[in-house]
Amino acid sequence: MVPKTTNGPGGFHLLAKPSGSTCNINCTYCFYLSKESLYPDEKHRMSDATLEAYLKQLLESHRMPQVTVAWQGGEPTLMKLDFFRRSVELVEKHRRPGQTVQHTFQTNGLLLDDQWCDFFKQHGFLVGLSVDGPREIHDAYRLDRRGQGTFDRVMAGWKCLRDHQVDFNILCTVNAANQRQGRAVYRFFRDELGAKWVQFIPVIERATQQTLEVANRGWSQQPGRQRLLYTQTGDLVTERTVGGEQYGRFLVDVFEEWVRHDVGEVFVQLFDVTLEAYFGRHLLCIHAPTCGLGPALEYNGDVYSCDHFVEPRYKLGNIHETHLLDLVMAPEQRKFGQDKRDKLTAQCRSCEVQALCNGGCPKDRFALSRDGEPGQNYLCAGLELFFKHTRPAMQQMGRLLQQRRPPSEVMEWVAVEDQRLGPYRLCPCGSGRKFRFCHGDNAPRNTRDPPNADSAKRQQARMSPAQPQPDAVASGRNASDSPD
Numbered sequence: 001m002v003p004k005t006t007n008g009p010g011g012f013h014l015l016a017k018p019s020g021s022t023c024n025i026n027c028t029y030c031f032y033l034s035k036e037s038l039y040p041d042e043k044h045r046m047s048d049a050t051l052e053a054y055l056k057q058l059l060e061s062h063r064m065p066q067v068t069v070a071w072q073g074g075e076p077t078l079m080k081l082d083f084f085r086r087s088v089e090l091v092e093k094h095r096r097p098g099q100t101v102q103h104t105f106q107t108n109g110l111l112l113d114d115q116w117c118d119f120f121k122q123h124g125f126l127v128g129l130s131v132d133g134p135r136e137i138h139d140a141y142r143l144d145r146r147g148q149g150t151f152d153r154v155m156a157g158w159k160c161l162r163d164h165q166v167d168f169n170i171l172c173t174v175n176a177a178n179q180r181q182g183r184a185v186y187r188f189f190r191d192e193l194g195a196k197w198v199q200f201i202p203v204i205e206r207a208t209q210q211t212l213e214v215a216n217r218g219w220s221q222q223p224g225r226q227r228l229l230y231t232q233t234g235d236l237v238t239e240r241t242v243g244g245e246q247y248g249r250f251l252v253d254v255f256e257e258w259v260r261h262d263v264g265e266v267f268v269q270l271f272d273v274t275l276e277a278y279f280g281r282h283l284l285c286i287h288a289p290t291c292g293l294g295p296a297l298e299y300n301g302d303v304y305s306c307d308h309f310v311e312p313r314y315k316l317g318n319i320h321e322t323h324l325l326d327l328v329m330a331p332e333q334r335k336f337g338q339d340k341r342d343k344l345t346a347q348c349r350s351c352e353v354q355a356l357c358n359g360g361c362p363k364d365r366f367a368l369s370r371d372g373e374p375g376q377n378y379l380c381a382g383l384e385l386f387f388k389h390t391r392p393a394m395q396q397m398g399r400l401l402q403q404r405r406p407p408s409e410v411m412e413w414v415a416v417e418d419q420r421l422g423p424y425r426l427c428p429c430g431s432g433r434k435f436r437f438c439h440g441d442n443a444p445r446n447t448r449d450p451p452n453a454d455s456a457k458r459q460q461a462r463m464s465p466a467q468p469q470p471d472a473v474a475s476g477r478n479a480s481d482s483p484d
């Protein structure tokens with residue numbers, strides 16, 4: 001099959017779901033579990049023919065030399081290792097000279113063992129591991145099919161990744177259970193897991209008056225229970241959903257820790273893409289002016305507009321009938337992406353952080369604006385808070401970059417400001433506590449990280465220039481852009 005499109009984009013970021021929505025655990029907030037009902041009576045496993053058609057078309061579609069092959073689910077480890085060995089083989093078979101391929105893989109970590117981790121290491125996979133925080137937070141919603149917490153098994157998977165020195169990032173959802181624990185969650189990833197790349201994703205589960213009660217019970221199939229197919233409809237949210245403003249407070253809480261200690265050492269996706277946005281570069285679809293280059297591929301070759309819009313009215317077609325590039329460039333998909341800009345509310349169009357935020361993801365635009373206009377982002381209060389709060393430090397990092405100096409020097413600038421303003425002012429994070437006892441020196445720290453014991457490490461961090469993230473972490477829709 002040859003694509004009809006001759007003027008496609010340089011590339012795009014597709015999320016492939018080789019086992020569809022099938023998962024070996026039962027996270028309460030995972031609405032993707034409900035997508036099983038799109039394909040009733042079928043075994044959700046990608047065939048070899050679909051795998052080869054997909055990889056061949058993906059590689060053919062890219063004009064830029066870097067291509068990301070991103071696996072997600074459901075839980076992709078359910079496909080077994082031989083499937084991914086074959087995928088690497090097929091990439092080598094169809095890769096054009098000069099094309100480089102980054103493999104990414106989002107997993108809940110339960111099935112990871114030495115064989116998996118050897119394979120990831122050997123082929124340079126970037127693995128996204130889903131963890132929501134320390135045990136009591138993680139186990140609030142990330143449950144197995146018996147309703148038991150999965151923390152210990154995820155930690156076994158993490159140890160395996162660490163022991164095999166596999167590059168990994170942590171994907172953490174921000175939800176009702178951890179929304180007030182930003183700093184504790186972040187410190188856990190940094191201090192206990194040694195994470196260098198962290199990504200936060202807000203949990204937003206929409207519902208209507210009719211579906212709310214069922215939605216609150218979760219999205220998995222359970223005997224005798226009504227089953228809903230999750231769609232992006234309704235202006236109510238489940239009880240697991242993060243608060244709109246609280247999402248911003250969570251991010252600010254993390255930022256205040258990061259900007260004092262970790263710039264250039266730990267990469268938080270939203271912080272990186274925000275800094276890039278100050279230079280007019282939009283690396284994440286959610287805060288880009290337009291989108292539409294992040295389609296999702298189901299196990300049978302069906303392609304949808306986006307991972308968040310796997311529902312019948314957003315199905316673009318099937319790669320066995322239409323080339324992937326033609327599906328991505330289809331008029332309805334171009335419109336899907338342009339609507340992100342064309343349907344901004346008046347409040348967004350006049351917002352002082354519009355150039356950074358761009359109204360956020362269309363899936364979250366189900367609230368009313370201040371003027372009562374429909375289509376405002378549910379997270380608006382939090383997004384506005386985050387972008388305004390981080391502006392002085394971001395601008396300082398931008399100036400440092402323009403002077404060809406490492407952005408990590410911002411930590412010295414923040415330290416001088418802290419000294420000037422004194423320890424007993426209200427903490428800038430907005431907690432209402434005194435700075436000294438909140439993000440200052442006397443803040444309660446991780447038990448393995450007593451007060452001030454880490455100053456040598458932090459000083460070292462100040463000397464390290466910020467490193468670019470791997471493409472798959474920094475670019476748009478990626479291996480870990482939605483809960484697996």
Ligand code: SF4
Pocket residue numbers: 285286287291292293294306307308340360361362363477
């Ligand atoms: S902005 Fe939202 S709808 Fe658009 S591609 Fe990204 S996740 Fe999908």
Ligand code: SF4
Pocket residue numbers: 347348349351352353354357358359360377379380381383384
């Ligand atoms: S912060 Fe709110 S008003 Fe401003 S662009 Fe984002 S969603 Fe729109």
